[in-house]
Amino acid sequence: MVCPRCGLWNPQHNTTCESCGASLRPAAPADPPVIPTSAAAIASTLQPGLSGIAAPPTEPQIVQTAPSQPRSRIDEPSLYAPVLGPVNRESFFAAQRRHRRATWKLTAGSAVAAIITGIPLSLVLAPIIFAVVLILTRLLHIVIPVPDGVWNAYRDASLVLFDAIDAMDDPATPGVVEGDVGRIPTSLILKTAAVWLLPGILLMLAIWPVLIRLFRHGGAGGVLLSLGAREPVMTDLEERQLVNVIEELALAAGVRPPRVMLIDSDVTNAAAVGSSQEDATIVVSRALLDDLGRDETQGVLAHLVASIGNGDLRGAMSIIAIFQTFGFASALVKVPISGPARTTVWKMLRYVFSRHKPHERAAEAHVISEMLTSGIWDTQEDDFSKIDETDRKVQERPGPSVRLLLYLPITLIAVFMATVLLEFPDALRRLSLLGVVGLAGLIVWYQREYVAYAIPRALMWTRMIIMLPYYMAATFPQLMISMMTSYMLEPLLAWLWRTRRYLADATAVQLTRQPDWIAKGLSEISSRGGIFPGGKWAGPLFITGPAYGSGFSSAGGGVGSFHPPIPKRLKKLRRMGASVSEVQQSRAPQRPARDVRRGNPLLAIFLTPLLIVLMLIVGILIIVALVLMGALALFACMFLMAAVYGLFELIAPI
Amino acid sequence: MWVAIAVGVVLLVLAAILIIIYNGLIGKRNQVRNAWGQIDVQLNRRHDLIPNLVNAVRGYMEHERGLLERIAEARTRAIAAGGNVQQRAEAENQLTGALRSLFAVAENYPQLRASENMLALQEELSSTENRIAFARQHYNDSVMEYNTARETVPAVFFAGMLGFSKEPLFTLDAAAPERAVPQVAF
Numbered sequence: 001m002v003c004p005r006c007g008l009w010n011p012q013h014n015t016t017c018e019s020c021g022a023s024l025r026p027a028a029p030a031d032p033p034v035i036p037t038s039a040a041a042i043a044s045t046l047q048p049g050l051s052g053i054a055a056p057p058t059e060p061q062i063v064q065t066a067p068s069q070p071r072s073r074i075d076e077p078s079l080y081a082p083v084l085g086p087v088n089r090e091s092f093f094a095a096q097r098r099h100r101r102a103t104w105k106l107t108a109g110s111a112v113a114a115i116i117t118g119i120p121l122s123l124v125l126a127p128i129i130f131a132v133v134l135i136l137t138r139l140l141h142i143v144i145p146v147p148d149g150v151w152n153a154y155r156d157a158s159l160v161l162f163d164a165i166d167a168m169d170d171p172a173t174p175g176v177v178e179g180d181v182g183r184i185p186t187s188l189i190l191k192t193a194a195v196w197l198l199p200g201i202l203l204m205l206a207i208w209p210v211l212i213r214l215f216r217h218g219g220a221g222g223v224l225l226s227l228g229a230r231e232p233v234m235t236d237l238e239e240r241q242l243v244n245v246i247e248e249l250a251l252a253a254g255v256r257p258p259r260v261m262l263i264d265s266d267v268t269n270a271a272a273v274g275s276s277q278e279d280a281t282i283v284v285s286r287a288l289l290d291d292l293g294r295d296e297t298q299g300v301l302a303h304l305v306a307s308i309g310n311g312d313l314r315g316a317m318s319i320i321a322i323f324q325t326f327g328f329a330s331a332l333v334k335v336p337i338s339g340p341a342r343t344t345v346w347k348m349l350r351y352v353f354s355r356h357k358p359h360e361r362a363a364e365a366h367v368i369s370e371m372l373t374s375g376i377w378d379t380q381e382d383d384f385s386k387i388d389e390t391d392r393k394v395q396e397r398p399g400p401s402v403r404l405l406l407y408l409p410i411t412l413i414a415v416f417m418a419t420v421l422l423e424f425p426d427a428l429r430r431l432s433l434l435g436v437v438g439l440a441g442l443i444v445w446y447q448r449e450y451v452a453y454a455i456p457r458a459l460m461w462t463r464m465i466i467m468l469p470y471y472m473a474a475t476f477p478q479l480m481i482s483m484m485t486s487y488m489l490e491p492l493l494a495w496l497w498r499t500r501r502y503l504a505d506a507t508a509v510q511l512t513r514q515p516d517w518i519a520k521g522l523s524e525i526s527s528r529g530g531i532f533p534g535g536k537w538a539g540p541l542f543i544t545g546p547a548y549g550s551g552f553s554s555a556g557g558g559v560g561s562f563h564p565p566i567p568k569r570l571k572k573l574r575r576m577g578a579s580v581s582e583v584q585q586s587r588a589p590q591r592p593a594r595d596v597r598r599g600n601p602l603l604a605i606f607l608t609p610l611l612i613v614l615m616l617i618v619g620i621l622i623i624v625a626l627v628l629m630g631a632l633a634l635f636a637c638m639f640l641m642a643a644v645y646g647l648f649e650l651i652a653p654i
Numbered sequence: 655m656w657v658a659i660a661v662g663v664v665l666l667v668l669a670a671i672l673i674i675i676y677n678g679l680i681g682k683r684n685q686v687r688n689a690w691g692q693i694d695v696q697l698n699r700r701h702d703l704i705p706n707l708v709n710a711v712r713g714y715m716e717h718e719r720g721l722l723e724r725i726a727e728a729r730t731r732a733i734a735a736g737g738n739v740q741q742r743a744e745a746e747n748q749l750t751g752a753l754r755s756l757f758a759v760a761e762n763y764p765q766l767r768a769s770e771n772m773l774a775l776q777e778e779l780s781s782t783e784n785r786i787a788f789a790r791q792h793y794n795d796s797v798m799e800y801n802t803a804r805e806t807v808p809a810v811f812f813a814g815m816l817g818f819s820k821e822p823l824f825t826l827d828a829a830a831p832e833r834a835v836p837q838v839a840f
Contacts, residue, residue: 237770237773237774237777240774240777241777241781244777244778244781244784245781247781247785248781248784248785248788249788251692251696251785251788251789251792252788252789252791252792253792254685254688254689254792254795254796510795511788513791
């Protein structure tokens with residue numbers, strides 16, 4: 001017998017509902033149903049619109065009474081109206097298998113996307129890694145002589161991109177027609193990729209697990225605990241019940257019972273935080289206990305326990321570590337040109353080598369993680385934005401113009417680069433350098449009164465000019481990374497995470513065997529749920545979350561939501577047997593409906609294709625911009641790589 | 655030469671697959687055993703709670719002395735049964751039934767119902783009942799997973815040889831009141 005108030009099925013012998021205590025013995029219907037007697041009357045009940053045509057005028061009274069019969073059984077308005085189950089029923093085991101397969105595919109896709117996103121960074125990292133390798137080999141050479149083959153290989157590596165460009169219109173390469181840009185031979189492409197992509201990608205793949213381990217102390221969402229979370233009070237019946245509910249679920253899932261913490265917040269939500277199945281904590285808001293009954297609490301918390309059992313916490317750590325890896329790599333790249341990047345790297349190093357107490361470490365880990373991830377999107381701040389400031393300081397000082405002095409470094413650099421690039425003979429190169437240095441000395445001597453004023457500005461300009469290729473090489477990949485992360489990687493990860501939510505929902509049904517519990521709980525939370533204050537960046541770890549603006553990287557664009565919309569989750573739960581209707585009804589006072597102004601449908605017909613075309617154009621523009629930036633970055637890096645080798649030959653030849 | 659390398663690689667891959675499957679089966683079997691142990695743990699938890707319960711209600715429920723004695727007796731028998739699964743299951747089922755009727759009767763004592771102590775005890779006991787049910791469910795889920803892994807294709811060829819025997823599902827005795835088919839009438 002189905003309870004008229006809450007829709008729960010009860011055994012026949014029950015007189016009151018097991019869930020809500022409502023009486024199950026229905027009062028006799030006030031007026032016995034009137035059965036239509038003629039075929040015409042039946043037709044008219046089925047299709048009231050046709051009654052005027054079908055029903056003969058002799059039986060109007062039957063037509064009037066017939067439609068009113070199915071109602072009036074239930075006096076109270078039903079809270080969760082029982083609805084017919086969907087046709088495409090699915091067992092929770094089947095649902096889990098399906099979602100698990102989907103998450104495997106999405107994980108593979110996300111991994112590919114992450115590697116593609118890493119490509120621009122690996123372009124900049126290549127010359128840096130090359131420089132480090134050169135220095136290390138040179139130091140090794142002092143102890144054990146390194147064979148010539150290695151040095152030749154380094155030389156080849158530094159010029160491989162020039163070779164590739166040469167090969168494009170070299171008639172000697174097969175497949176190249178005179179005056180036509182031909183194909184590059186496969187072996188050369190592989191060699192170029194090995195030199196330019198592999199070192200950076202391997203380095204980042206190596207940093208990634210290190211960062212996962214390093215920030216384990218913070219855990220996923222660890223700082224939530226410092227937001228005034230408290231231990232449950234065991235003498236309070238509701239909180240005692242909460243602990244029981246979670247321990248029961250842990251038994252059902254076969255995991256170690258997670259720690260339980262409470263937050264006295266009036267947001268109805270809960271989150272699972274921690275770094276792994278073994279040290280998981282479930283943070284519940286007190287409002288959730290007050291709003292939801294025992295069954296509903298058990299339903300929604302089953303989602304969190306299922307999520308812990310499925311290993312989502314490790315997954316969350318890995319996802320956060322992807323962003324951290326990109327942030328750290330781009331901070332490393334920007335160390336020579338950006339103050340904030342230097343701060344980030346410095347703090348990171350201090351964190352690695354310091355000994356803090358665990359809770360301090362969690363807070364520190366959070367701060368650094370924030371710095372790292374927001375570093376991906378922060379492209380504005382660098383040392384050269386300070387040039388204007390120095391300019392102003394110089395201009396405010398008294399004295400004649402120091403213009404001549406300012407051109408000095410430019411000339412110096414230009415001559416030096418020209419001699420290197422044009423491969424002057426050694427004698428000529430030294431002579432020209434000597435000449436320039438001599439000239440510089442003379443100028444400085446004549447302008448010596450003003451040198452003191454000009455030094456800061458000249459230094460800054462010198463640095464900027466020296467750094468210009470590096471600046472280009474570092475800034476464009478940074479832009480590309482922020483774009484690719486926002487528009488490719490993050491949406492994919494969000495999709496993956498949403499699938500993990502469905503998986504956890506299906507596992508939750510397996511744990512409780514009661515699809516209604518979680519469905520009712522979700523529908524209840526949906527009206528009042530939110531993210532705890534200060535916990536926005538841990539949003540994906542909550543049971544429900546906002547549609548936009550929540551992700552593992554707080555500074556991110558938040559293109560995709562990390563939580564599926566509740567109606568969609570309810571729909572999937574109904575397939576597993578939940579009887580919560582699609583219409584969301586809640587015990588909470590209904591907020592006034594938004595005043596939705598109906599637009600003109602004709603306008604929509606015209607505007608929709610226009611919008612699609614606009615979005616297509618924007619998409620194409622973004623891709624073109626990415627390709628252009630990539631080409632520019634590659635161009636800059638190409639010279640950087642050659643410069644590294646040239647400098648090496650100049651300073652420490654074998 | 656090449657043939658030898660190819661054969662070696664194939665053998666290595668086969669050995670790796672075998673190791674992975676073997677370890678998977680071991681993990682699943684241990685999960686089954688752990689789940690079985692959990693049922694016992696939860697049943698013992700219930701035994702520990704019952705003296706408290708009886709003490710708490712004794713003052714209020716003088717008229718239900720018979721019921722309280724039945725509970726105490728079922729508990730003693732369950733503890734005494736020890737490893738004898740048949741007797742143990744019978745006693746535990748009786749205990750479940752007796753506890754249910756106790757809580758049904760307790761509805762008639764408003765003072766008792768309002769007592770904070772009683773509410774907490776009731777929560778503890780119903781939680782224990784849930785835990786027993788969940789532990790059984792987890793045991794059965796684990797058994798199903800283990801048996802499926804054991805009987806599906808890659809493992810079925812050597813699971814028997816390696817000594818992975820089929821584990822039984824936890825089923826209630828056919829005579830148990832829980833299994834009685836409810837009379838459905840409309």
